[in-house]
Amino acid sequence: MAVIETFGLTKRYGTRRGNSVLAVDEVSIAVEQGQVFGFLGPNGSGKTTTIGMLVGIINPTGGSFRLFGASEPQDLVAVRTRLGATLETPNFYPYMTGLDNLRVAAAIKGVSRPRIDECLELVGLADRARHRFKTYSLGMKQRLALAATMLNDPELVILDEPANGLDPQGMREIREIIRILAGRGKTIFLSSHLLWEVERTCTHVAIVRKGRIVTTGTVAEVVSAGTAALLRAEDEDALVAALEEYPEATSVQRSDNGVVVALTSGDLAALNRYLAGMGIHVSHLAPYRQSLEDVFIDLTEGDFGSMTEIAT
């Protein structure tokens, strides 16, 4: 059964034509029960906006979605008791203690006191529970948000950048919690730009760019969809120039070991013939196994210009 389904979901912020932003553009995805679904995209690509629409705080301007099969407003309110979500930064009452903040969330979710203590224990905040939220460090705030998410033992967990602000220990704990939840058959939908995190924890991914889904599938499918090759040649500049002209190439990048070219097909012999025809003789040509990060960079390159350019 699909836990989340979106059909051409769209959000345009602002109505004036001059300064409106198309944040989410006809996003259609399906997340099946039990999947750990990674929602990847560069800054400003519409991840938070998409999640905001799913949890009911942002009104879509187009398209529709279903949660647990429900799509009518009344039904959505009812099924939302089966999910736990955090969005962007943790949002709590700064003047209240962590415990009191959870008491508010627990009252809304209809959860009893012992469960609050259990969740505080789970995220390692039990001994700071009686301190005010505003005295918490960023990581502690994230942990409290995670505790609030887990209160109602949700069937669907939606996490927006859960690792943001966490130390390596915290990140590992999040990964561990996700693994435990997935093991118990929960569905997890998480947005991130920490690609190695996603590659390690997710079963499925969707990559989003400027509000549009550019690819989606299992992690293995997405990683192998674009084949790539690693090449070396005496004259690397000529090699890069030739590769950039090659019609099958989707991106060309220099790396420490040579030049990595992403290809639309896996025909390396054809590539070799093309280069020979251009008078370039390669000293090395081999299939290159891309990481999710490579695929991500290929697909979302150039959105913000390159930070490295600014630095140099």
Next chain:
Amino acid sequence: MIGVLVRIEALKTAKRLGFWVTTGLFAAFNAMFAFSSLRSDMTRESYTFALPEAWRTIIEPGANIGPFFLGVVMILLVAPEFSWRTARQNVIDGLSKERFFAGKVILFLPLTVVYAAIPVVIGGTVALLSPSETGSPLVGPSDFNFMIASWLGHLLVGSGAFLLAALLRTSGAAMGILFVYLLVEQIFADLIGRSSEILSAVTDFLPISTQEVLVSPPLHYPRVLAEQNALRAEQGRPLLEFHDFWLLVVVALAYCAVFLAIAFLSLRRRDL
């Protein structure tokens, strides 16, 4: 569901220092006023601050400034829900926007009663200490109307502040606009009221004017009205005239309903 809304709003409010400070200041103001009235009675040895005559004196100052203390409290309790994004979190946790709004209304209505009751309770208690022989805490019909009018004033200004908080979503801006409006309504009314009869009739019913008229003692106490008009006749000034009390009641309730309705629609339409 209502039980849940009451619980969460009670928790949020009880832990909020700003709420206790504002309410405490209002209570302290009333206590100070009552005690100083009692003391001046004692020194003059003429006991005017004794029940039941004292009700008018007791209710009047609170009826005038209470609505603005309540306005501040409502802004403190509503606007930060947006700037802290806790309204967002409440909805994510499973409260629909409609229920979030209902929770705030459930908070607002009892607070109007509490604020209207603070002067009555504090002033009434102090007045009971008066050594006057004639005292009986009986509330006459005029006193009762005055109390109702005071409560309506709280409802009107409080819901206006609620609306500003829901629209502007930051306490600073909402309080700024509330107090600027307080200052400019009269100026505005004078300006446009001068141009025609009809407009001047309309400006009588602007929100703050309505609230001020509602809590003016001559509206409720025929004796006060007679006294003031006698004085005015002597000085050659126009006599005081009031619209019907019930018309003012309806206008105040209508403002409250419209303010809350706009706040509701805005909350529903906008993203959190």
